[in-house]
Amino acid sequence: MVKFFLDSANLEEIEESVSWGVISGITTNPTLIAKESGMSFEPMVKQICALLGNNPVSVEVLGTDTDSMVNEARLLSAVASNLVVKIPMGIEGLKAVYRLNQGKKKIACNVTLVFSVNQALLAARAGAAYVSPFVGRLDDISWDGVGLVREMAGVFKIHGIKTEIISASIRHPRHVHEVAAAGSDIVTVPFSVLRQMANHPLTDLGVERFLRDWERSRESEEM
Secondary structure (H helix, E strand, O other), X not given: OOEEEEEOOOHHHHHHHHHOOOEEEEEOOHHHHHHOOOOOHHHHHHHHHHHOOOOOEEEEOOOOOHHHHHHHHHHHHOOOOOEEEEEEOOHHHHXXXXXXXXXXXXXXXXXXXXXXXXXXXXXXXXXXXXXXXXXXXXXXXXXXXXXXXXXXXHHHHHHOOOOEEEEEOXXXXXXXXXXXXXXXXXXXXXXXXXXXXXXXXXXXXXXXHHHHHHHHHHXXXXX
């Protein structure tokens, strides 16, 4: 069954969405964290990880070379047991993922900014637990983001690749429907899209009609 992650660093949004019982993880990035104020980086990450229990929380490194990515990843992984390190796709990133998956203490990695099946295959081979194709950003340049997810899921299935696909850069509820149908393991969504997914105008009209009919029946009984 497809899983839903929340793409946010807002503690109120995270706490609210977790209370719905539908969120299986969190993804963040430097942009999302920079938007939040009032708490420094490490305490914020610790609190997010605590809210998610054993579910994964992806936090991105800021380094651009392999050594700095690896060092930063090791520091981040010590913050909480459910923390997953986000590593940007690229040769330096692949080297970092490979090194972080060697030895006894392996660190789970989510390779982000993936825009092709070839990149996803390399990330999976290097040892990534997750790969994140950016659906909306591909659509922005007139490429088929959902089509990429479909191809990626098909190739992973053929070769028995266990790396999970996280469809990211989700812009609207239709994206969620489409990537789920395309075979994505996980969809990470902003809180605004999660709220939209729960609503439908016909649902609202149906509730209004049921309540109106109930009130009419009560009035008839009283007469």
